[in-house]
Amino acid sequence: MAMFKVMDKLEKSPVMMRDAYCTALMDLASENDNIVALDADLVSSSGMKPFFNAYPERAINVGIAEANMVGIAAGLSAVGKIPFVHSFGCFATRKTCDQVMISAAYAKLNVKILGSDPGVTAAYNGGTHMPFEDIGVMRSIPQIKIIEMTDPTMVSDIVRQVAEDYGVHYLRMPRKNVTGIYEPGSTFEIGKGNILRDGDDVTVIAGGIMVAEALRAAARLKDEGISVRVVDMFTVKPVDTDLIARCAKETRAIVTAENHNIYGGLGSAVAEALAKTVPAPVEMVGINDSFGQVGTEDWLRKEYNLTEGEICDAVRRVLQRKKRKFLWFTIDN
C-alpha cells in the first residue's frame, strides 16, 4: 500500500536523482550480497562512483557495450545475483532491445535496467542522446515493468521494491535535480497511480518531470474555476487501468503529460486503457513524434511544449470536446 504525502511547496529537490539512486543501491548492497551494479562507461554520469568504490567486487564497468552489459546481467541473475544496469535511456533501450527481450525477459531472468536522462533532460547531449522512445521500445516487451521515477523520495522506495520483485524492470529518471513532489518517507505501490490532487472536471495523468507541471497547471486552472485532478502515473507498465477508468468515469476528460513521444509511451497506455474500459476524450501533451536536439532543459521544454501552459491549453481543449454533444453520445447529467 502506498503511503505518500505531497509536498506543500513545489521546489527543486536538494538531492539529485542519481544520488538518491546510488544511496538506495548502496543500502541494499549492504544488506544483500547479491546486489550487483553494472554500467557501460557512464559511472561518472550515473553518480554510482560511491557504489563502485564501496563494492568494487560487485560493481562492473563493462565499457561501451550496452548489449553485452544486459546479457551479462542476465547471466549474473541466472546464478542468483540481482543486477542493476545503467546507461543513458537511449542506449539502455535502443542498443539492448534484443538482449532485454531474449536473454532477460523471455528467459525469465531478473534484470533491472536504469535508463537515465529521459527526453529533454538529456539537454546538451542532444538528439542522439535524447530518449523520447525508450518507453515505447520497452513497453513492447511482454511482462516487463516500467517505472518512471518522479523524485528522489520515490527513487529510494522504488529501487528497494524493484530489487525484491523478481523479473525485468525498466526504470527511467533524470540524473540531476528535479522538483520534489513527495515528502520524505513516502512509499509507493508499483502498478498503482497516485492521485496527487483531486478534481472533478478533468484528470491530468502525468509522469516524470511533467508531474510538477501538471500540479502547477492545476493550481493555475483553479483560478479559472476548472477543477483538475492530477495523477502521477509512475508505473507505465502495467498501467493502472482501474484508476484510469475511474478517472474517466468521474472527470470524463483526460489529459496525458509525458516527457516522451506520445506514440508508445504514457499517452498510448492511457488511450489503450480507456478504449478497453471507459472511452473518453484525451489530449496528449508530449513529444509529437519528433527528434531531440540540443539546448538547456528549459529551452527544450518550451521547444517541445512540455510546459504548465501547454497542459492548461490541453485541459481547455479537452473540456471543449467533453462539452460538445459527443457525436452519438450525449452527456448523461
Place this chain on the structure above:
Amino acid sequence: MAMFKVMDKLEKSPVMMRDAYCTALMDLASENDNIVALDADLVSSSGMKPFFNAYPERAINVGIAEANMVGIAAGLSAVGKIPFVHSFGCFATRKTCDQVMISAAYAKLNVKILGSDPGVTAAYNGGTHMPFEDIGVMRSIPQIKIIEMTDPTMVSDIVRQVAEDYGVHYLRMPRKNVTGIYEPGSTFEIGKGNILRDGDDVTVIAGGIMVAEALRAAARLKDEGISVRVVDMFTVKPVDTDLIARCAKETRAIVTAENHNIYGGLGSAVAEALAKTVPAPVEMVGINDSFGQVGTEDWLRKEYNLTEGEICDAVRRVLQRKKRKFLWFTIDN
C-alpha cells in the same frame, strides 16, 4: 489514390509473399541502378536468391550482423542508393533499433527495412524468432512509416511506392503463402486504410493475416444480423486517423485485430487515434503481452486466439459495451 478490388473468394494466394517481394524488387532494380538489396544470412529464407543471382553487384549478404546491415544501408543511401534490407522481423527491429533510430531516421536517410515472418507466422522458429513486438519497437521512432503488407498483390504495389518515397520504412510480412485479399492489379495508398466491406454496427480494423479472419468473421456475423465493417489498416504509421474517427462515428464500436502484441501495435495506434478524436469502445484481438512459442501457424493462431471466432466474440463484447448506457454518455439515437 487506391484502386483496389477485393477477391470474391478467400483462398490461399498461389504466390508466396517472398516471391512477390523479390519479383517487385527485381522489377525495380531493372529500371533503377540504385536499388540495392541487403540481407543478414537469410537470403535462403527471404526468397531473394533470384535477386542476388541477377544483380550480384547490388546484392549484399552482410552475414549475421543486423546492426551493421542497417548502418551500411544508411551509408549506401547517403551516396544515392536505395537499400532494402531484410531479416526476420524480430532481428530486423530488436537488433537494429539504435541504428534505425540514429543512422537512418534521425540522419534523415533513405532505408527500407523488411521484417519477415511476423508473429505466429514464425511458426516452428519459436519464441526467439516470433516478433509480436516489432511494430511497437519501430513505431517509437519518429516519422518512420510502417506497413504491414496483406497479400502478394499489395506487396507488388507497396514495394514500388516505398522505393519512391524517400525516408525510412519498416515493412512487415510473412514469407510464405497467405490468404489473397486483393485482385491482381489493385493499388494502395500509404497512410490510408481500406474499407474492404461496409457495415453499420461495428468496425473491425485489422492488419496482416488478421484481415482474412476479419472478413470471415464479418461474413459469419451477418447471419446473426450483425453488420460488420472491415478495414485493412495496412499502414500502421502514420495511421489513418480520419478513417478511424469516421468509423467510430459511423459504427460506434471498434474491434482491432492484429498478429502482434496489443501493446504497441495496431491496437495502440487505433486507441490513440480514437482518444484524440472520437472516443469509442474498443476490443482488441491480438497477443495479450505474452511471448511466442513453437508450433504450426494454425496451432499458434488458436493458442493466441488469432481467429475468426475470437473476432466474432470481440464484436459481440464490444456491441454489449456499445449498447450499455455509457457511464456518463447515453446513446444518441
Place this chain on the structure above:
Amino acid sequence: MEHRISAKELRVIAEGIRLVTLQTLEGFGAGHIGGSMSIVETLAVLYGSELRCDPANPAWEDRDRLVLSKGHAGPALYATLSLKGFFPKEMLSELNKGGGRLPSHCDRNKTPGVDMTTGSLGQGISVAIGMALGNRMNRSDSLTYLIMGDGECNEGQVWEGAMFAAHHKLDNLIAFVDYNKQQLDGFTKDVLDMGDIGAKFRSFGWFVQEVNGHDVAAILNAVTAAKANKGSPSMIILDTVKGYGTFAAGIEGNHHMSLTKEQMAECIKAASERLEEARAAFAAERAEQAAKNPAPKAPAPKPADNPALQPLEVTDDKAEEKEEPAPDDAPAEGSDA
C-alpha cells in the same frame, strides 16, 4: 594426460547422441541437422565426462553450466540430455510440438537440463560471462561452457564479450566455436569470411586451442588444458564438418533441411552402423583391458557422474511413431533459420 573415461567410450557416447538426435529430427521431419551434427562430439565430451551436473537435480546450484548459444542446435542437446537422464526419451517426440517442452531453439524454462534460452545468435557469450562472473563472485568453482557457431561470430556482441572476458580474466569460462565453415546461406568464406578465428580470439586475449571437433580425445585434451589454464578465458576452436556423419556432411543447404523418409532412414542407418562400430571398438578395448588387468579392482573405466550415458541405451528403432506427417508448411529446405 590421464582421463577417467576412454576415447573409445566417448566415441560410443558421441555416436549415441548422433543417432538419437537424428531419431529426434526424424520425429519431426525437418530441422537444423547440419549444426546439430557438428557439435555431437563436443556434447559427448561435456556430458560424457567433463561437465558437472546432476540429472536428478537440474537446478543444482553447483553444477557447471552450458550455454548453447547456437540455440538452433537444440536437438543435439536434447538428445544428450535425455541420454544423460534429464528426461525420458519419450519426451524427444515433443520436438517442435505446440505446447511441447522441446522448442526448436533452447529454452531454459521449458527443458530440464537446459541452462539458457538462446536462439538470437550472439547473445550466449554475454550470458555465459555473467554466469562465470557471478560464480566467481559466489566463490563457486562451477565452470561455464559456451558453444557458439562460426557464423554466429559475425555478431558484434561476440566480440564485446570476447574483450570483456579477457579483461576480467574469466578463466572459469570455456568456450567453443563450432568452426564448421558454413552458415545459413552458405560457406562462411563466401558470406563473411571469418579468416583465422583462432587468431582473432588470440588477439582479443583468449587462451586459444584448435582441435579436430570430431575427435573426442582431442576435445577432451583441450578441455582439460582449458581447465588448467589460469588468468584468461579459454577458446576451443572445433574444426568440424557441418552435418558430420550424415549424407548432408559439408554439402550446400545443410543448415535446415526437410528430409524425406528415405533420407532420414539413410541417416539413421548410417548412424546406427557408426554406433555399432564404436561399440565394437569400445568392447574390444574393454576386453583388452580386462585381459591385462584381470583383477576386479580395476574394471572398465566408469565415469562417476554420467550414469545415464553409460551404458548407453540407444535402440535402433525410431524414437517414436511419427504421429503426423511433416506438416504442409514445414519449412522448405534451407528456408528457415
Place this chain on the structure above:
Amino acid sequence: MEHRISAKELRVIAEGIRLVTLQTLEGFGAGHIGGSMSIVETLAVLYGSELRCDPANPAWEDRDRLVLSKGHAGPALYATLSLKGFFPKEMLSELNKGGGRLPSHCDRNKTPGVDMTTGSLGQGISVAIGMALGNRMNRSDSLTYLIMGDGECNEGQVWEGAMFAAHHKLDNLIAFVDYNKQQLDGFTKDVLDMGDIGAKFRSFGWFVQEVNGHDVAAILNAVTAAKANKGSPSMIILDTVKGYGTFAAGIEGNHHMSLTKEQMAECIKAASERLEEARAAFAAERAEQAAKNPAPKAPAPKPADNPALQPLEVTDDKAEEKEEPAPDDAPAEGSDA
C-alpha cells in the same frame, strides 16, 4: 614521399584548429575537450591536404566523406570546417545553443560540411562502409574517412564492420582509431583494456599502420600509404594523448569538462602560443625555401584545395562574446558523455 603541403604548414593548420576549437568550447563553457584535442592533427591533415571537398558545395557528389564516429568531438570538426570555409566563424557561437546549427554531437542535417550524424558510438563504421561500398558501386573514386574512439571500439558493431570491410576488400575506406587511452570513465586499460588494437584489426584483415597521432607528417605519410594500399581497408591507429596541447592532457576526468574562465584562458593562451610557434617555424621554412629557390616559379607550397585554411585566419581574441554564462545545469565535470 613527396607531399604538396609541408609538415610545418600542417602544423600551423593543426594549431589553428586547436585554438579555434578551444575558443568554440570557451563560448559554451564546457564540452568534450579531451576527445576534441586528440584528433586535431588528424583533421589538419585531412582538411589541410588529403580530403577532397569543396566548402562552396558541401553536397558535392564526388567529395570524399568523413564520418566522425566519435561524434562528441564535434567541436574540433566544427572549428576545422569553419576554418576551411564551410561556414563563417561567427557560427561557432551556436555550439550547443537550442535551435543552433552546431549540436554537441555531429549532425549531417544541421552543419554544412558534416557528412554524417553520429553520437551513438559504434555506428559510424557501418555508415562509412556503406558510403565506401556505394561509391564503389557508383564507380566513384571518392574516399571515405572514418574516425573512431578507442573506447568506442568496445562496441561490437565496430567489429561487425571490421569483418565486413575486410571481406569486401574496401580499400576506399580509410579509418582512424584515436588511441588516446582514455574513455569516459577513465583509462581504457582500467575500464576495458583494448590491448593491442592494431593487432586486433590486423587479425580482422585490415592494413594497419600505427603512428604518432600528434605528428602531422606521420599522419600524412600514413594516409598516403593507405591510399596506395589495395585490396583491404586501412586502419591508422593514432597514438594520441587525450586533451593534447592543454592542461587537461592525459589527466583523469578530461572527457567532458566544465572549465572555469581561468582554465579556459590558460588553454587559449597556451594554444595561441603553440600557434605562434608553428607559424614562426613555417615562416622560417618558407624563408629558407625562398632563399634556395629565388625564382617565382616555385613559391611556398600552396595546397590547391584548402584556400580557407591557408593562410589560416586565426585571431587570438575570443571566438565571440560569451552571451550567457555557462548555465547552471551545465554538465558537471566528467558527468556527461
